[in-house]
Amino acid sequence: MNALLARYLDGELSSAEAVEFLEALDRDSALEAELREHERLMALSAQLPSSRAPEGFTASVMDRLRSAEGNASVATLPWFRRREATWLAAAASMVLFFGLGWQVADPGKQSGEATSPTLTEEEAAGVGVMPASWVAGLEGAEDLVAVRFVYPASRPDLRSVTVAGSFNEWNPSEIPLHREGALWTAVVVLPRRSHEYMFIEDGQRWVADPTAVVTRDDGFGGRNAVLDLRI
């Protein structure tokens, strides 16, 4: 009867189920009491005072936009241009690892599956976007690793795929993958530490990496893929 109670509260019972449930309520005073408590809780929750953003919130955001992020311009601030991508490719000499979810380019790794000592021009061009803050930190290139994210095209009408993770504070639109046949790929340079990430289809659907070897509970019932670059 609990299943019917939940669905009743969600307004999802068919006519026949509703009759069955209402009859059960007549017979079962405990069930009726439980229903009333749920209804009361829902009403009270909807009446909780909403929290409004503090005074001066918008001004604070705009101040941070202008100052902390440097010369804020939507045309120049967030995006990593091809010129920087090429420089970045030169800064890191690499051997590619292969796995479907991501590939690591790292001078410290040797692999029989290695195919390229450096990022190709096309691979560098794959770095479609890159946060400005990353560019500023590239002096220590030995602490950076180029990673190619690879996502299998799950359906033919897929229009876009992005990757978001702990490395970009889960911004779902910052790092687009580019279609290459049946795969979507993007090369991203990341600090040598552990990262978590997810893919986003069409800007809306968050998808765990289907090929991830290591995943971690996100604390909310989902699982993030784990990319540990320290080893």
Added chain:
Amino acid sequence: MSESENTIIERIRGGDVESYGLLVDRHKDQVYGVLRRLVGDAETAEDLAQTAFLKAFQGLATFRQQASFSTWVTQIAIHLARDDHRRRQRAQIVPLETADEGEGGSPSLAAASADPLETVIATDLQERLTRAISQLPSDYREVFVLRQIDERTYEEIAELTGVSVGALKVRNHRARKWLLDRLREEEQPSVLRLHRR
């Protein structure tokens, strides 16, 4: 008539950064409100809300408007809240509290326990409910806040959180049961019965 969001976004993309303030103004209460319920304390909620808007700005050039700006910035905010939750867990910090806050905020825990006689008034019930929500397991809290307080549809919540509609329904029901159990434990006779219509 207010300017459409698409128009504002195009203007920002054209270099008019100051117009971003219009978007922030439109959505700040919603984003802050969700974060306030998810992370508990006002200061963290404000910081995360600001960061969410900054991240949204940084991604505006590639924002394809397949979802609304509101959905998009809320998605970012929810992921920031999840990161914050994990950081607190690692640091073994008690995750949530109902700190003093100004307009629209929750009363403090100290005030809640100061006078037992106050338990029969409606504001106390709201206070206890707010505290219980802040203690919900994190996966239950997320769907409860978005569904029962923010009054979003399950489909919207699925889009925001990446969790299936079926799983969300189960969690929401369990969240309600968890809260009812907690409120019953806290108060005898049940505050819910005391205030029943």
